């Protein structure tokens with residue numbers, strides 16, 4: 001099919017209206033994103049929308065009108081809250097969901113007994129609807145799954161040859177799709193945040209809820225209040241990762257990444273290839289530029305993108321909601337130390353893994369080194385130890401290590417007591433030295449119960465014989481001594497079951513395994 005490119009002249013808008021009326025598909029600008037419109041009463045035309053987009057048939061469409069009166073025939077009843085919202089906001093980037101009338105076919109409603117209705121603010125959009133003489137079913141004019149188009153160019157990228165016409169009406173003013181609110185439930189629920197914020201809505205109709213899927217996504221087996229929520233969305237080809245961090249931490253983290261792109265705010269000081277989406281203090285600018293930036297990252301050939309996290313309130317809630325989906329809910333939280341715990345059975349080769357990670361440029365903390373440091377300038381700790389193991393372990397205010405070792409290693413019970421005192425000290429020192437993403441190399445990670453401090457845990461395992469040989473040689477132990485040490489640890493299954501990733505040091509290429517794991521984590 002040949003796709004006509006039309007202007008916003010009256011002649012072209014009348015033509016667009018006629019195409020829609022007679023069963024064709026026309027993409028047109030709205031104040032949010034470009035829509036792909038068809039006559040909502042023409043089931044066949046509506047089916048063609050799903051085909052052109054590659055959209056699942058159970059994901060219903062929004063019906064657009066040019067006048068408030070045109071809503072009445074589409075719904076069972078305009079409830080008092082719906083009337084209040086329509087009077088206060090329409091025309092607006094706001095979509096209300098109400099029980100549908102007989103006039104709405106199942107193709108439009110995706111089989112639901114409700115219908116979503118919106119009267120766009122954009123004048124071009126309203127005029128096309130008016131010229132078509134019918135309500136216009138219109139999803140965003142992108143290929144299903146890709147970012148919604150905010151410029152005619154992106155509609156052309158996705159829809160050329162698949163639809164009858166595209167109206168080039170310039171850039172969309174707002175840039176993310178309308179707020180969707182259902183009024184078909186007892187308490188209204190915002191299913192998709194947009195330019196009309198929760199606060200603005202509550203000022204008119206009182207308390208509303210925000211669907212949990214808006215900020216967190218859907219749990220497995222949960223049924224979607226809005227079918228659109230369950231599908232992958234706004235995804236560029238690149239893998240997007242949201243970085244939860246303040247400006248400085250984000251900059252430091254991102255500037256160290258190799259072969260990656262940044263999706264950041266204008267004022268961020270970034271030295272790797274980047275796209276910006278607005279200013280940190282201006283959520284409207286973020287909304288306007290987000291989808292454009294995602295599309296441009298694809299054009300730049302980005303494979304991995306670290307995005308600065310927006311706020312979750314006001315208009316920024318809409319930005320966050322789209323970005324978190326573009327990232328498939330992948331977030332790196334750098335507001336607290338992002339520890340990757342590295343542990344493993346004695347002799348498995350954990351030390352090698354730590355060194356390799358360091359060589360790759362990761363910040364690696366060796367917890368063994370901190371064990372030695374914790375006693376320095378720490379009278380409170382010495383006091384605690386003295387209470388447990390006797391004053392003899394302190395000579396002239398300084399720890400007598402030999403005396404402590406003698407007392408603490410005299411029985412399993414005493415060793416446990418020492419570990420209980422020492423482990424938290426070690427971890428808290430490590431936390432002080434952590435900077436952004438940090439690998440915590442800790443042989444006693446599980447014994448110290450430090451797993452909760454770690455965002456991800458990597459364990460290194462190796463065959464029994466290999467480990468035995470290695471520690472006998474390395475630490476100059478007899479077989480009995482080596483076995484005793486090995487048996488004092490958790491078994492291999494414990495490490496495997498309590499880790500996110502396992503490196504098998506069994507002769508297979510260990511660097512490939514490490515690279516793959518870090519790729520998955522980051």
Ligand code: TXA
Nearest residue numbers: 032034035060061114115116139140177178226227228
């Ligand atoms: O800003 C917008 O709303 C744009 C412009 C073109 O108007 N349109 C748009 O449509 O974003 P679409 O189809 O891309 O997104 C509509 C969302 C989908 O998530 C869909 O599942 C949901 O609204 N929706 C539509 N009808 C619904 C219904 N009856 N119940 C629950 N959710 C519904």
Ligand code: MG
Nearest residue numbers: 139140148177
């Ligand atoms: Mg869409």
